[in-house]
Amino acid sequence: MSVLHDLEQVILSRRGADPDSSWTAKLFSKGPEKCAEKFGEEAVEAIVAAAKGDRDNLTYEAADVLYHLLVMLAARDIALEDVLGELARRQGLSGIAEKAGRGE
Ligand SMILES: N=c1c2ncn([C@@H]3O[C@H](COP(=O)(O)OP(=O)(O)OP(=O)(O)O)[C@@H](O)[C@H]3O)c2ncn1[C@@H]1O[C@H](COP(=O)(O)O)[C@@H](O)[C@H]1O
Numbered sequence: 121m122s123v124l125h126d127l128e129q130v131i132l133s134r135r136g137a138d139p140d141s142s143w144t145a146k147l148f149s150k151g152p153e154k155c156a157e158k159f160g161e162e163a164v165e166a167i168v169a170a171a172k173g174d175r176d177n178l179t180y181e182a183a184d185v186l187y188h189l190l191v192m193l194a195a196r197d198i199a200l201e202d203v204l205g206e207l208a209r210r211q212g213l214s215g216i217a218e219k220a221g222r223g224e
Contacts, residue, residue: 128190128200135194144191152195159188
């Protein structure tokens with residue numbers, strides 16, 4: 121199991137947990153829209169760190185982004201395995217070729 125898989129299991133275990141003792145449970149209790157909004161906020165913080173070239177902060181914010189991505193996916197019942205499967209499907213296919221295939 122990877123760190124991400126382990127983290128996904130912890131996140132799933134927080135469904136129905138006490139929002140006062142778990143940040144994940146607090147996010148779930150606010151609904152999938154709030155989970156998505158929080159992911160967006162964390163992504164913006166990562167963008168700012170990247171734009172500034174702040175390597176330490178970007179590393180920290182990227183971890184926040186990955187955690188909040190998993191929460192957002194779980195809130196919509198999408199498994200990490202499904203996302204990894206989509207990435208695996210794309211392996212060996214250039215992004216340029218893929219975009220051309222979509223006619224964009
Ligand atoms: N990886 C994380 C993780 N990353 C970030 N966060 C929380 O996400 C919240 C982000 O909230 P804010 O945006 O308000 O905080 P911030 O971005 O640090 O603050 P500002 O930049 O806004 O000042 C903080 O409370 C962080 O602690 C996380 N909370 C939990 N996890 C993992 O999830 C597990 C379960 O956590 P609980 O559900 O809280 O038990 C933990 O053991 C961790 O493994």
